Amino acid sequence: MNNEKELAMKKLKEYLDRKNIHPSYHRLKILKYLINHKIHPTVDMIYKNLSKEIPTLSKTTVYNTLNLFLRKGIVSGLTIDESEIRYDYNTKPHVHFKCIKCGCVYDIHLKCPIFDKEIIEGHKITEHHIYLKGICSECLEKV
Amino acid sequence: MNNEKELAMKKLKEYLDRKNIHPSYHRLKILKYLINHKIHPTVDMIYKNLSKEIPTLSKTTVYNTLNLFLRKGIVSGLTIDESEIRYDYNTKPHVHFKCIKCGCVYDIHLKCPIFDKEIIEGHKITEHHIYLKGICSECLEKV
DNA sequence: ATCATTGCAAACACTTTGCATACGC
DNA sequence: GCGTATGCAAAGTGTTTGCAATGAT
Numbered sequence: 001m002n003n004e005k006e007l008a009m010k011k012l013k014e015y016l017d018r019k020n021i022h023p024s025y026h027r028l029k030i031l032k033y034l035i036n037h038k039i040h041p042t043v044d045m046i047y048k049n050l051s052k053e054i055p056t057l058s059k060t061t062v063y064n065t066l067n068l069f070l071r072k073g074i075v076s077g078l079t080i081d082e083s084e085i086r087y088d089y090n091t092k093p094h095v096h097f098k099c100i101k102c103g104c105v106y107d108i109h110l111k112c113p114i115f116d117k118e119i120i121e122g123h124k125i126t127e128h129h130i131y132l133k134g135i136c137s138e139c140l141e142k143v
Numbered sequence: 144m145n146n147e148k149e150l151a152m153k154k155l156k157e158y159l160d161r162k163n164i165h166p167s168y169h170r171l172k173i174l175k176y177l178i179n180h181k182i183h184p185t186v187d188m189i190y191k192n193l194s195k196e197i198p199t200l201s202k203t204t205v206y207n208t209l210n211l212f213l214r215k216g217i218v219s220g221l222t223i224d225e226s227e228i229r230y231d232y233n234t235k236p237h238v239h240f241k242c243i244k245c246g247c248v249y250d251i252h253l254k255c256p257i258f259d260k261e262i263i264e265g266h267k268i269t270e271h272h273i274y275l276k277g278i279c280s281e282c283l284e285k286v
Numbered sequence: 287a288t289c290a291t292t293g294c295a296a297a298c299a300c301t302t303t304g305c306a307t308a309c310g311c
Numbered sequence: 312g313c314g315t316a317t318g319c320a321a322a323g324t325g326t327t328t329g330c331a332a333t334g335a336t
Binding site: 079080081083095097099100106108109110112113114120121122123124125126127128129130131132133134135136137140 | 222223224226238240242243249251252253255256257263264265266267268269270271272273274275276277278279280283
């Protein structure tokens with residue numbers, strides 16, 4: 001339904017408003033993309049996919065928007081491999097897995113006791129990043 | 144003692160020989176630096192520090208050597224933040240902590256049950272990377 | 287009319303590559 | 312003398328910045 005779509009857009013708008021982010025068209029689109037594609041996309045993935053819909057979109061805007069979202073804390077950045085930042089809408093600490101064959105990044109729903117500690121060996125912990133690498137279930141089947 | 148130093152160098156030489164790496168002067172120096180400075184240095188740190196001793200050293204050689212060591216499996220690369228790879232001589236899986244104030248990277252000696260699993264949610268795990276961020280004990284004291 | 291967003295192009299930082307030189311055995 | 316290690320300079324990649332144009336209220 002169109003009503004449903006408009007309703008969803010309105011919710012996103014209100015969400016950005018609450019975060020003091022002016023809900024421009026591009027920002028809404030990028031936010032929507034992140035929410036609907038929890039594949040930890042790179043800037044390039046976001047840019048390429050949204051360009052189909054929004055031909056005037058520039059990569060700079062994607063960078064600007066993601067950095068704005070990062071600063072406002074509504075997305076987090078993963079640096080699993082050098083030379084590509086991936087963006088993640090889900091902000092709760094969780095585990096990531098990257099397949100060395102297909103390059104996909106999966107969320108792992110695994111509790112880790114490390115998440116509960118606030119002080120470790122005298123250091124105050126504010127962020128947790130855990131990622132595993134290997135061969136994903138899909139690639140394993142293909143062999 | 145000079146004898147001690149020579150003995151240590153001889154051991155490093157033999158170590159590289161066993162790994163089928165021709166133990167050139169530069170390679171020995173870089174390996175020695177990594178072993179003696181377990182601070183997860185970046186290429187730049189290694190380059191700047193060794194340049195004092197070896198004025199002719201070029202950054203390319205540092206890159207070449209580290210990539211060789213990576214391929215041969217005698218060091219591992221950390222990508223805690225985008226746009227800087229840090230090199231780690233210790234190859235056993237362990238936890239890293241990066242201070243957001245001073246930028247130092249510490250090893251954390253913490254057992255993590257995740258290290259023992261070989262299959263998680265159908266994915267075959269071959270590498271584990273865990274890093275935490277926050278404020279290190281030294282920076283906490285300074286406040 | 288004003289102010290923020292957008293987007294091109296240039297600048298940047300880190301890393302890799304090509305190729306000529308120098309070194310060690 | 313031959314083969315590898317070295318190092319400069321250029322290319323490559325992903326990201327940021329400067330600034331002018333555009334858009335929204």
